[in-house]
Amino acid sequence: MIETFRRQTAFIKACIQDVLKPGDSAIDATxxxxxxxxxxxxxxxxxxHVYGFDIQRAAIEEAKALAKQQGVLERITWLCDGHEHMDTYPDIVHNPKIGAVTFNxxxxxxxxxxxxxxPETTLEALEQSAELLRSGGILTVCAYSHLTGQAEKEKIEAWIQNLGRGYDAYSFEVKNHRKAPTAFIVLKK
Ligand SMILES: C[S@@+](CC[C@H](N)C(=O)[O-])C[C@H]1O[C@@H](n2cnc3c(N)ncnc32)[C@H](O)[C@@H]1O
Structure with missing residues (x-):
């Protein structure tokens, strides 16, 4: 367990694994x-089923090759679009099984x-994700402190603190490392 604390991404994956069940749907926002x-x-x-968003076609193509290699290509819908538009896709909006949405x-x-x-589009997408999650679902964000990342992180921190009682929101980071990434975890009740 301690090992998962050492890397935010490993910690986030362990949290998702706890929540996401076979037959669920999920969104990779990045x-x-x-x-x-x-x-x-x-x-x-x-x-x-998984819906994957990225604004870069080249990233999607590389990701598709990896998914094919791992034998999971058929389970994924690739969307070369901004995650801030996720609420415009009827298949997503009318899907009652979205158990996880993840942002890296x-x-x-x-x-x-x-x-x-x-920051602005990330916040829009986070708002939409919180709505789209099924009860018991998990929203995760791995946020960094590079250039625009710091402002983005601060906005997310403010956003999660103001989430209503329908959610439990947490943040995790190494406190004595400068510019350490932060894992935000939101659980929908
Ligand atoms: C740190 S990378 C994601 C890493 C990834 N999850 C992985 O496993 O390798 C961030 C990605 O977000 C994408 N991105 C930037 N703005 C976006 C947006 N508005 N909507 C969707 N993807 C976006 C970038 O193109 C980039 O590929």
Whole structure:
């Protein structure tokens, strides 16, 4: 258990694994390399489904190749669009089984660091995600302190503190490391 504390991404995955069940649906709001998308597809199993958003076509193509290699391609719908538009997709809005939505903020490691998540659109997408989750579902965010990341992190911190009683919201970070990433976890009651 202590080992999962050492990396925010490992900690987040352990939390998702606790909640997401075979047959559930999930959303990867920031596909990037596709590692998280594949992880979600493995959690939901062959009866489940994952929607993956990224604004970069090249990232989606790389992620698709990984999903194919891992044998989970058929479980994933790829959406080359901003996550702030997730509430415009009828398949998502009318899906009662969304057990997890995950955000790994920042930029695609294989691409241009200038193409990064932005505080305003991230906040819009978080609001939508909290609505879309089924009861008992989990919303996770891994937020960093690079350039625009710090402002994004502060906005998320303020947002989760004001979530209503229908949710329990947590944040985790290493307190004695400067610029450590923060894991935000929101559980819907
Ligand atoms: C840190 S990477 C994600 C890492 C990924 N989860 C993985 O497993 O490799 C952040 C991704 O967010 C994408 N992104 C930036 N703004 C976005 C937006 N508005 N909607 C969806 N994706 C966005 C970037 O293109 C980038 O690929």
């Amino acid at each position: 596909v990037g390399t596709g590692e998280d998308t594949v992880f979600l597809a493995e959690c939901v199993g062959s009866a489940g 903020l920042g930029y695609w490691p294989d691409g241009d660091p200038a193409v990064t998540t932005q």
